[in-house]
Amino acid sequence: MNTDTLFELVLFxxxxxxxxLLEKRDIEFRKQPVTRQFVVATDETIEVIGTDNPEILIENLVSIFVEWLEGKQxxxxxxxxxxxxxxxxxxxxxxxxxxxxKNALKITAFDPEYNTRIGNK
Structure with missing residues (x-):
């Protein structure tokens, strides 16, 4: 992780x-290149970039994550x-x-639909 990274976000x-949701709210992030020797079942990993105003960034991220959790059971x-x-x-x-x-190193977002999708491939 770079020093300007707020936390790493692993996405399933x-x-x-x-x-x-991050793009809609103009939250800056960068995709991490895949560097693993073995295939791991993740869509992608991104780094959420910190800003000069971390309170507003955290506030936006809270609403994004709550909205995402409420989107599907x-x-x-x-x-x-x-x-x-x-x-x-x-x-x-x-x-x-x-x-x-405020205290996270890594967050993993898991949608159970992911298992269904990889099982059907």
């Missing part, structure tokens, strides 16, 4: 709805925090989501 999102967002702990993001706790995003 077959419809690319997270990326669309059984979607999950899992975060690895700087202290090494793993937590799930709850769409009903925006204060908790804010805390998590």
């Amino acid at each position: 999102d077959p419809e690319n709805t997270v990326v669309s 059984n979607r999950k967002l899992q975060a690895q925090l700087v202290d090494g702990s793993i937590v799930y993001i709850d769409k009903n706790d925006t204060d908790g989501v804010t805390y998590i995003l």
Whole structure:
């Protein structure tokens, strides 16, 4: 991760709805190149870029993630925090989501539709 990266976002999102929401709100991100020797079942990994105004960025990201979670049943967002702990993001706790995003190293967005799509290929 680069020093200007807020956190890494791993996507299992077959419809690319997270990326669309980031683009719609002008959240800056960059795609990470695939450098693994083995095939891993992820759509893509991106780095969310920090800004001069992190409070507004976090506020926008909270609304994006809540909107994404509410978009379909059984979607999950899992975060690895700087202290090494793993937590799930709850769409009903925006204060908790804010805390998590301020302390996240990596967030994984998982839409169960992903399993269906790769199973049908």
